[in-house]
Amino acid sequence: MTASPDHIRPHLVRIVLSSAEGDLTEQDLAAADWSLPQVSYSSLAYIRMIDTVENELGVYLDPEEESDHFETIDALVELVCRHLREEQAADA
Amino acid sequence: MLTDIITGALREHGDAPAVADRHTTLTYRELDAAANRYATALAALLTGRDRPRVGIQAANSADYVVAYLAALRAGCVPFLIDRAAGPQETEGIQRGCGLDLLVHEEATPVPGHGTRLAAPGSLRVTRFPEMPDRPGLHRETEVCRFTSGSTGSPSCIEFRGEAVYRAAANWAEGTGISAQDTIVCFASLSNGLAFNTSLLSTFLVGACLRLGSGLPTAGAVTRTLRDSGATRLIGFPALYESLVRNGSGPGPLPGLRMAISSAAPLDPGTKRLFEESTGVPLQNYYGIAEAGPLTFAADPRTDPGLGQALPGVELRAGAAGEPGVVSVRSQSMGTRYLNAPGVLEQRIDPDGFYRTGDVGRLRDGSLVLTGRTSQVINIGGRKIDAVEVSTALAGAPGVDDAVVLEITDRHGTAALAAVLAGAPDLDPAAPRRYVAERLAPYKVPSLVRIVPRIPRGTSGKPATAELRRLFDTPQDFQ
Numbered sequence: 267m268t269a270s271p272d273h274i275r276p277h278l279v280r281i282v283l284s285s286a287e288g289d290l291t292e293q294d295l296a297a298a299d300w301s302l303p304q305v306s307y308s309s310l311a312y313i314r315m316i317d318t319v320e321n322e323l324g325v326y327l328d329p330e331e332e333s334d335h336f337e338t339i340d341a342l343v344e345l346v347c348r349h350l351r352e353e354q355a356a357d358a
Numbered sequence: 359m360l361t362d363i364i365t366g367a368l369r370e371h372g373d374a375p376a377v378a379d380r381h382t383t384l385t386y387r388e389l390d391a392a393a394n395r396y397a398t399a400l401a402a403l404l405t406g407r408d409r410p411r412v413g414i415q416a417a418n419s420a421d422y423v424v425a426y427l428a429a430l431r432a433g434c435v436p437f438l439i440d441r442a443a444g445p446q447e448t449e450g451i452q453r454g455c456g457l458d459l460l461v462h463e464e465a466t467p468v469p470g471h472g473t474r475l476a477a478p479g480s481l482r483v484t485r486f487p488e489m490p491d492r493p494g495l496h497r498e499t500e501v502c503r504f505t506s507g508s509t510g511s512p513s514c515i516e517f518r519g520e521a522v523y524r525a526a527a528n529w530a531e532g533t534g535i536s537a538q539d540t541i542v543c544f545a546s547l548s549n550g551l552a553f554n555t556s557l558l559s560t561f562l563v564g565a566c567l568r569l570g571s572g573l574p575t576a577g578a579v580t581r582t583l584r585d586s587g588a589t590r591l592i593g594f595p596a597l598y599e600s601l602v603r604n605g606s607g608p609g610p611l612p613g614l615r616m617a618i619s620s621a622a623p624l625d626p627g628t629k630r631l632f633e634e635s636t637g638v639p640l641q642n643y644y645g646i647a648e649a650g651p652l653t654f655a656a657d658p659r660t661d662p663g664l665g666q667a668l669p670g671v672e673l674r675a676g677a678a679g680e681p682g683v684v685s686v687r688s689q690s691m692g693t694r695y696l697n698a699p700g701v702l703e704q705r706i707d708p709d710g711f712y713r714t715g716d717v718g719r720l721r722d723g724s725l726v727l728t729g730r731t732s733q734v735i736n737i738g739g740r741k742i743d744a745v746e747v748s749t750a751l752a753g754a755p756g757v758d759d760a761v762v763l764e765i766t767d768r769h770g771t772a773a774l775a776a777v778l779a780g781a782p783d784l785d786p787a788a789p790r791r792y793v794a795e796r797l798a799p800y801k802v803p804s805l806v807r808i809v810p811r812i813p814r815g816t817s818g819k820p821a822t823a824e825l826r827r828l829f830d831t832p833q834d835f836q
Contacts, residue, residue: 287767287804288829294787306790306802309573310596310738310771316575317603326581329572330380 269350274323275343281322282307282339285315300339312336325349359519360500361430364561365390368427371564374537378568378586382420386564389424392479396428399478403485404434404458409495411502413460415439415448418547418569421479423557425461426547434459435495437502437514438548442798445469447512454697455502455514456492460484496693503553505647506734506741513701515648515692524670525650525690526558532654532668533616535590537564540613542588544570544579544597551620551643551739554651554690555592576600580608591617591638594739595624598632598640599771607635614638622739625770633659641665644725648702649712650690653725663718663726674711676719681728684718685711735764737772740800747776747793747801754789756780759812761820762803765829776803777825779811805829 268274282302283290290305298304302312316327316336325346327336335345368376368390376386384392404410412429414436416422429436439451439460445467452460452469461481462468468484477483500519504512533555535541541560545552547569560567568586572578574597583591591597591614598619601608617632617640629640644664645651652673655665667673670689676682687710695702705713715732718725735742744762751760759779767773778789786806794802807828813821 287769287771287773289805297787303794303799304791305787306794306799306804308773308802308804309800310773311804313573313575313596313600314603314769316573316577317600320575320577321604326577327575329575329578330570331572333572 269347269354271343271347274346274350275339277323278319278342278346279339281318282315282342285318286311295339301337302339303337319346323350325353360522360558363519363523364427364430364558367561367564368393371537371561374564375566376561377420377423378566379419379571384420384424386561389420389427392424393427393431396424396478397431400428400432400434400459403475403477403483404432407458407488410434410458411437411456411492411495413437413439413452413455413457413462414548415441415443415460415462415466416481417441417463417571418543418552419480419571420569421481422547422569423567424479425481426557429461430500435499435502437504438553439504440512440548440798441466441546442800444795444797444799444801446796447798450511451504451514452486453489454493454511456489457486458488459486493696493699495696499693499696502696503548503550503647506743506746511697511743511746513698514696515702516694516696517690517692521650521690521692522558524688525554526562528668528670528689529554529651529654530559530563532651535559535563535565539563539565539589540568540586541565541590541592542568542570542579542582542586544574544582544591544593545620545739549620549739550645550647550650551594551618552592554645555618555643574600576603576608580611583608583611583614587613589613589615592643593618594620595622595628596738598624598628602628602631602635607631609635611636611638616641618643620739622736623772644727646686646712646714648692648705649686649688649714652686652688655724661724662721663724665725666723667725672711673720673725675725676717678719678721681717681719683731684714684716684725684727686714687711735762735772735774737764737774737800742774742801747774747797747803750793750796750801751776751778751789751803754792756784757789760789761812761822761825763822763825765805765826767804773805774801774803775805775807775829777807777809777812777820777828780808782808782810784808 335341371386412434449469472484498518499516543556641658653665655661674685717729718727748760748762
């Protein structure tokens with residue numbers, strides 16, 4: 267998986283939307299400055315989203331230590347890209 | 359009473375590990391010393407106050423346990439408050455229950471009329487002015503916890519020390535906890551699931567309590583289990599759903615002997631996949647906030663229901679073909695609601711049995727639930743009072759009427775939904791934000807529909823079947 271934000275961002279947006287209970291659209295996220303708390307993203311949706319990121323992208327997101335990075339799409343993209351780069355460096 | 363029991367347990371088990379979180383492990387001896395230091399600090403902050411009331415609102419951590427034990431040791435009454443409570447809820451609890459002090463996290467929305475004080479450890483402390491007209495505590499009350507209630511605000515349950523002790527001791531005896539156990543608990547300590555299955559019961563037998571905080575995702579839970587050498591796992595259904603979301607489950611978890619989920623409906627497919635993947639039986643916990651832990655199945659893979667009554671518990675329910683309201687008499691019963699006088703007492707019959715909101719029957723002594731009499735909504739193990747949420751929604755600008763209901767979402771999971779009466783151009787995001795500013799995040803409806811008026815029957819009750827159909831088709835926020 268390429269660790270570039272341009273590549274990861276649409277992937278993450280799709281996962282965020284599909285993990286919500288329903289209704290949530292990309293337009294809603296954009297209108298909320300891409301903030302998940304602003305759209306009242308539920309904890310169950312967060313769990314589904316993190317599981318899916320781990321299952322599809324193969325990176326571990328730590329809910330205890332990294333939750334500050336879960337609040338916006340931008341921060342989430344940055345975090346996932348960082349983990350992907352770390353994994354790629356470790357594999358190299 | 360609790361102080362003596364807990365102090366005895368801490369001193370009996372000495373250098374064994376007692377409680378751990380991600381960063382800290384305290385032996386029984388260290389926990390005892392830390393609680394002593396914290397109790398001294400608390401006492402200095404509360405000089406002159408009678409039976410001080412100390413709210414604790416924080417994520418699971420070793421420091422949380424230290425603060426809880428210290429409050430008891432300092433002669434205070436701890437009030438365990440849901441960490442997720444919103445600003446309005448926390449202030450309502452502080453004023454309604456007359457809290458003197460709140461132990462909290464840096465980010466907790468603390469009522470503005472309190473004074474932040476210096477305190478030891480990672481948690482913060484805020485003191486509030488004395489409230490001479492606050493409701494009086496029952497003379498035997500030693501701990502207070504909260505239930506969602508059904509009348510628009512959380513009810514504060516008062517517990518005698520004996521009831522708290524019996525809940526823990528009966529659970530430990532009935533489920534066979536031993537000093538060799540390491541119990542991993544991802545449920546919040548303010549919740550009955552964690553409070554009754556993990557906190558005091560662990561310490562009574564000299565076991566180790568490993569606390570998880572943060573979202574219980576599969577990755578986090580699996581790592582915690584493997585790192586801690588867990589023998590028991592405590593969590594809500596969402597934790598187990600997460601563990602099997604990859605389609606194959608977490609695989610063998612060496613050492614784990616028992617997994618316990620709350621009594622929120624656990625998908626049978628999740629249960630089966632977890633058990634097949636791990637080889638570990640997954641038990642449904644059945645307890646009532648007001649009455650403590652109630653049943654346990656020795657082998658949940660063959661038990662027809664939620665198990666037999668725990669020691670100190672008597673159950674009444676219907677029989678085969680004739681389910682009835684489940685009533686319970688237990689040694690761990692709450693005394694009353696501090697902030698709703700008489701309401702709890704009304705639900706206890708002359709024989710001392712508390713009428714739960716559940717309907718079921720006893721089959722070979724095992725409790726089988728078949729339905730509910732009350733309308734409390736249960737989302738992933740969190741009980742939600744529909745009245746509280748609909749009242750908050752109805753206060754939002756542009757909302758004329760509101761009905762809150764539980765629906766099944768596109769993931770097959772229970773979700774909180776709301777139908778609002780308002781103008782067609784009402785933005786559903788606005789009332790959701792309005793509620794989010796006042797209540798806990800889990801009380802914000804995930805799905806919202808706008809209608810010109812709420813359809814109601816001749817008695818005035820909302821036509822819920824008609825309202826549910828509004829959610830049959832996914833819609834964008836209008």
